[in-house]
Amino acid sequence: MGFADLLEQVGSTGRFQVVHTLLLCLPVLMMASHNLLQNFVAGVPPHFCSAHTNFSASTRMSAAEKLHITVPIDANGSPEKCRRYESPQWHLLANNGSTDPEVWEQAALRGCDDGWTYDERERSSSIISEWHLVCSLRSLKSMGQTVYMGGVLVGAGVFGALADHFGRRVLLTMCYLLMAVSGTCAAFSPSFSLFCLFRFMCGMALSGVGLNSFSLIVEWIPTRVRTVVGTGTGYFYTMGQLILALVAYFIRDWRWLTFAVSLPFYVAFLYSWWLLESSRWLALKHKPEQAVKNLRAVARYNGRRADGKKIDVEVVQSSMKKEMSGCKSSYTSLDLFRTPTMRKMTVCLSAVWFSTSFGYYGLSMDLQKFGVDIYLIQVIFGAVDFPAKVIINITMSYCGRRLSQCGGIVLAGITILSNLFVPYDKQMLRTCLAVIGKGCLAASFNCCFLWSGELYPTILRQSGLGWVSMMARLGAMAAPLVLLLGEYVTWLPGFVFGLVPLVSGIAALLLPETLNTPLPDTIQDVEDRGTGRVSKTEKKEAIFLQDNADHLLKQTS
Template identity: 55%
Template sequence: FLFSDWMLSVGGFGRFQWIHVTLISLPGLLMASQNLLNNFTAGIPAHHCRILVNSTHYNLSNYEVPLLQVFIPLDASGTKLDRCRRYVQPQWQLLANGSANVSDAQTESCVDGWTYERTEFLSTIVSEWDLVCNLRPLKQMSQTVYMGGVLAGAIIYGGLSDRFGRRSVLIWSYFQVACLGSCSALSPSYSAYCIFRFLTGMAVSGVILNGVSLKVEWIPTKTRTLVGTLTSFFFTFGQLVLAGLAYWLRDWRKLQVVVCAPHFLCFAYSWWYSESARWLVLKQRSGEALKSLHRVARINGKPEMTEKITLEVLQSHMNKEIESSRSSYTAYDLLRTGGMRRISVCLLAVWFSTSFAYYGLAMDLQKFGVSIYLMQVIFGAVDIPAKFFALGMLTYFGRRVSQATCLLLSALIIFANIFVPSDMQTLRTTLACLGKACTSASFTTVYLYTGELYPTVIRQTGMGFASTMARIGSMAAPAVLILDEVFPALPSIVYGGAAVVAGGFACFLPETLNVPLPDTIEDVEDRCSRRKRAWP
């Protein structure tokens, strides 16, 4: 008698599951905002050195370019104003003769600061703290620091969840995002902003990982694929919400508050959640598990099951799992046995490459030469058909084939973009969108797949361990873009090559389509052993 049978006896996917899954999924509308927020809060407005003439500060929007050329030299391309230099003395002769030779004119750095264009962004951390020219690497550093927080959160909150429960850590994570995320908007300095973003990233990891596990552990086997894929649309629609909010507000402090403060509401209603009955049973808290099952039965319209499911019945049917869970587990147990080791190593490769390619494409929207808000909408919209593609693949071909196919398709598209000339910007952008769609489908698959592969006793530790590599991938992705100075196609070769390798690793993962969730490490090893014996 498996735990999945208990789920069916208390109503299967009933009213409780609908409410439970919806409430846990709602914050996904804002999780996309957190991960992609840097595109807008750290957007780089058009700028040039501040001009001082007769003690008057001149603003870019007040001048025609020919007049500005009196004060600002052209950049290396000869078509745009230099962003980091100005003439020591104004070159007034350029007004009479625009082609006058000023190559010998002395220039200096922007000692009086910069003037920023206010049309695309009213305010960003770049314009607030002058993160341009020599300080430009600090723009991307803020995203790296945030992803470092997500990485730390995956490690810390994954272990805490297996020890103290999914519900408790999830509730705390909501509160941490709401408080510290909102505090980011009040940051008096760049350093303070990075600290708050790091702590917010930790909490975001807690929300995502615990939300996934708490949903999966209350969903019957047959409906996991459909529910897991459909709930991922909250993240997709969140990307569209982010584009709308950023376009409306255009101020990084206001945007920061708007995407973080709603988590106070999530914190308020999250007390309604029921702790995972699976986890409670395996932690020798069968009395609390029984209360949770009775509560679910009543909400699902099965009150008669409260009489049939007693403590004695529950313990007798789950005795094997209870005995197996008496020892404590650590991250070492993810690699201790053969089956767990193979799953963990393969998942590390899949998570790293998926995140590596995804954020390599999604975190530099200004390079496409069109409105950053429009690009965010396009990149969000392509996720919709990608998720339906993933749903069809997961339902009819299973997890392993879906995971490998998504990774190999993304690699193929990334490689194809190498051969498209740079002046064919529309085609390059289209291929980038298709590549992003494939990596998005890969993300949808791996979140569901990982939750199904790891056993309940160590599921959160496993989720945290695997997603740690995703955070390393997201931190490494922007750094790889620097390689285009060595060879323009090199970043694409690295992104695509990583996806090919991960697609190979995915082929060695066991299939979990319509398979009950494993509760103990022994369950995983038994399934791996049966799979080996089934091979000729």
């Protein structure tokens, strides 16, 4: 008897599992809000240089006339964003508003020494207008998101390792509080540098919330419902994208918006004390007394008090004997690269995770370029995830993981590259291609999680998932930096975002298929599968099936 049998005894799909999973999933709704918050708090409003400080034109002069004599017009017929006339060009008024370049091109120009004027009809404020992150400082917009993703990367390593020592629930509670406090501090930061610091902390906390929530969910539910529950958790994240668009529509000030998406984590921190630590983890950490206490609490909540009383320390120790003996062997991340098949598998999965995250955030973090209402495009980008994830789940079940992963990521690359050939004025077609590409990448993420868990052996499954998760964060960090290339070559970011998924699609084809195959338990199982030999796990399962078949034949005869 293993832990799964203990879980069945106290109720594996009872009221406790429903409430426990729901409470863990609710904060996931707001995780998407923090990941994509940059689209709203760092939206670049229309802007131009402010008029001269000693400008004393007639009060009867309209705002358009003031703008006309202080700011030159660019090639597109719009006011220059980063230059103004050195002195007011009064003669332009005599030309009846003429914008003939011959009239003003000889006039001396200079930078925006007196600041900028922003059109804040769309949003009342943003970090762009707050700290003037335009012109020579425009690269700081993307740098802010990169710093946030850097925090997510660091948090994946720090909180993942700490959870193995101190427990999932304790770290999760700490991350809820860290997310709430650092989000509040970011909302009311007096400087951009402090804003980046607190956003870095938000990123760290978000990683801890995601990792520990997932662990607590899967360690309290049986294997037969993990796929359904895992998919449901992903839909919570998708719904969070829609919630962000709704909240941002009604809260137009960037400070109050940041505070609003951080506030729910205070509530999560308060009710997190009700959550139970994983009894599996407690037993493996030689804390059987606490494991028994938690199992009995689950039994009471599920209406199985009598069954819970039958579980004591000896029962837990005997049931977990196999797992406890297995945890004596120590493995490190280096074991992901020691043997040929493991090394090939890790490199290919790293490419798939990196490119999926890279393309996903490359599309999701630059919604203004589509020329569509940003709230509408956020809703569309979030809604497309629902059918995309349904389709990928169907294809994974019938066509396999390899073709599903490769098809999803290659199709995303093709749609992104296709947008390079669509004229900028055809915004509807450009938006449709981007929506398809984003849906394919969201589906690819779903496949990544399941396939990676099936490829890595039991003894290294968490280390493997941790490694590829870090590769995904590197992709997310690289995405805003690549967007900066658009300042020099407008088509280059789209080319890079489309090319990288195409190349990683080839890497996906090099990975073995896992549809309807048993999970590998050891590194040797993985190596045997890579060389075409039957692994010990598969051999045992084949013998078991054969024995059952013989038994059924005897009964029939």
